[in-house]
Amino acid sequence: MTIEFVKYHGLGNDFILVDNRHGSEPCITPEQAVKWCDRHFGVGADGVILALPGQDGTDYTMRIFNSDGSEPEMCGNGIRCMAKFVANLDGYTQTVYRIHTLAGVITPELTADGQVRVDMGLPRLLAADIPTTLAAPDQKVINQPLEVAGQSWSVTCVSMGNPHCITFVEDAAAIPLEAIGPQFEHHAVFPQRTNAEFIQVVRANYLKMRVWERGAGITLACGTGACAALVAGVLNDLCERRATVELPGGCLEIEWADDQRLYMTGPATQVFGGAAEAI
Ligand code: ZDP
Numbered sequence: 001m002t003i004e005f006v007k008y009h010g011l012g013n014d015f016i017l018v019d020n021r022h023g024s025e026p027c028i029t030p031e032q033a034v035k036w037c038d039r040h041f042g043v044g045a046d047g048v049i050l051a052l053p054g055q056d057g058t059d060y061t062m063r064i065f066n067s068d069g070s071e072p073e074m075c076g077n078g079i080r081c082m083a084k085f086v087a088n089l090d091g092y093t094q095t096v097y098r099i100h101t102l103a104g105v106i107t108p109e110l111t112a113d114g115q116v117r118v119d120m121g122l123p124r125l126l127a128a129d130i131p132t133t134l135a136a137p138d139q140k141v142i143n144q145p146l147e148v149a150g151q152s153w154s155v156t157c158v159s160m161g162n163p164h165c166i167t168f169v170e171d172a173a174a175i176p177l178e179a180i181g182p183q184f185e186h187h188a189v190f191p192q193r194t195n196a197e198f199i200q201v202v203r204a205n206y207l208k209m210r211v212w213e214r215g216a217g218i219t220l221a222c223g224t225g226a227c228a229a230l231v232a233g234v235l236n237d238l239c240e241r242r243a244t245v246e247l248p249g250g251c252l253e254i255e256w257a258d259d260q261r262l263y264m265t266g267p268a269t270q271v272f273g274g275a276a277e278a279i
Contacts, residue, residue: 010077012220012249030069037067066215074103074161076223080116080268083108103161164228181212220249
């Protein structure tokens with residue numbers, strides 16, 4: 001069977017988007033998503049995103065598969081791409097969408113300058129919610145030691161629906177991400193695995209970040225990770241509640257607002273459309 005798709009990216013974090021409005025289940029399997037994401041034998045992407053009908057009064061449901069076929073709860077760059085994709089399907093009849101995700105209702109808004117501003121909801125900080133066994137279930141993990149690759153790292157854990165383990169470093173460029181990323185991802189203290197972010201505080205309102213993503217490896221950007229990094233920075237007194245987060249693929253504006261919700265603003269770009277075999 002051939003399925004049509006549109007390829008998008010948010011700061012180089014790229015996704016294959018599929019119109020799945022006419023079914024309540026994903027029209028491709030995790031195994032097909034793995035094949036489509038392959039950059040040599042497939043379309044090439046960090047993940048596949050399916051736009052399904054809304055639930056509980058929302059406009060749409062977003063399901064996403066990582067390039068390894070696992071299904072994350074949320075995806076920050078992906079939801080900006082999803083907002084543009086569904087606006088295009090709908091003929092641009094609305095600018096704000098309520099999207100059902102496994103991390104709750106997320107609300108992207110298309111802004112006048114062509115970017116997407118997303119209400120990413122509340123960060124979750126308790127160890128049970130990350131989840132991690134690094135602290136008692138009802139405790140937060142802020143600046144705690146974690147042994148990885150024979151070295152002690154000081155980590156802070158934040159869930160944006162999906163798990164993030166954040167480490168502040170002097171020089172993000174010097175971190176051997178390829179080597180240590182998998183060891184963070186699969187560390188025994190993270191039962192659902194984790195995304196791992198390494199953050200350099202350039203100024204109190206400017207962070208530089210590199211990310212190793214759960215299920216996808218090194219990517220050029222991670223929206224949920226940028227939100228988690230800002231929260232971790234505030235909790236460690238290292239940054240302001242509003243900052244620019246620079247990723248290898250470009251910059252996101254992140255704000256932890258007075259209502260305690262995270263707001264992320266950044267681009268989403270359509271690249272090309274096509275059709276691929278899903279077998
Ligand atoms: O949590 C995970 O398994 C991530 N790989 C999901 C994807 C996160 C993403 N990069 C983002 O921008 O939040 C899409």
